[in-house]
Amino acid sequence: MAVDELDTRILRLLLDQPxxxxxxxxxxxxxxxxxxxxxxxxxxxxxxxxxxxxxxxxAALGHxxxxxxxxxxxQGHLDEVGDALAAVPxxxxxxxxxxxxxxxxxxxxxxxAHLEDVIQKLISLxxxxxxxxxxxxxxxxxxxxxxxxxxxGRTARK
Numbered sequence: 001m002a003v004d005e006l007d008t009r010i011l012r013l014l015l016d017q018p019x020x021x022x023x024x025x026x027x028x029x030x031x032x033x034x035x036x037x038x039x040x041x042x043x044x045x046x047x048x049x050x051x052x053x054x055x056x057x058x059a060a061l062g063h064x065x066x067x068x069x070x071x072x073x074x075q076g077h078l079d080e081v082g083d084a085l086a087a088v089p090x091x092x093x094x095x096x097x098x099x100x101x102x103x104x105x106x107x108x109x110x111x112x113a114h115l116e117d118v119i120q121k122l123i124s125l126x127x128x129x130x131x132x133x134x135x136x137x138x139x140x141x142x143x144x145x146x147x148x149x150x151x152x153g154r155t156a157r158k
Contacts, residue, residue, distance in 0.1 A: 008153030015146045063108035066136040070101035077127030084125045090118045
């Protein structure tokens with residue numbers, strides 16, 4: 001999807017000030033409310049904007065331990081294991097991957113003992129051959145999209 005300079009300005013504003021009204025966004029951007037709403041609708045329809053809910057902190061919810069668990073799956077069982085992962089609430093993301101393993105999961109836990117319990121639950125799933133876990137010590141770059149949006153905006157202006 002082509003993103004132009006106005007789209008980039010809209011996305012930047014949404015990321016910088018996520019709790020502002022559409023009317024206020026339009027005022028800040030200097031565009032008509034209808035124009036802004038049409039752009040927002042298109043960005044949502046095209047899958048650029050995928051949600052508007054709050055960003056939640058697992059640590060603030062009592063799950064400060066973050067680990068990445070690589071899961072090796074028996075040949076032909078990727079879909080079944082992937083479906084089973086959705087039933088584990090501590091798994092906040094899961095991806096099919098290339099390289100060492102078949103799936104990469106992002107797991108949160110209350111403490112290391114709880115993390116071990118989650119890993120044991122994963123190991124017991126039918127189709128799971130083995131797991132490899134890496135515990136995150138400190139977040140160095142928080143999840144962000146603004147630098148990407150700004151980069152796309154610079155490209156759109158050229």
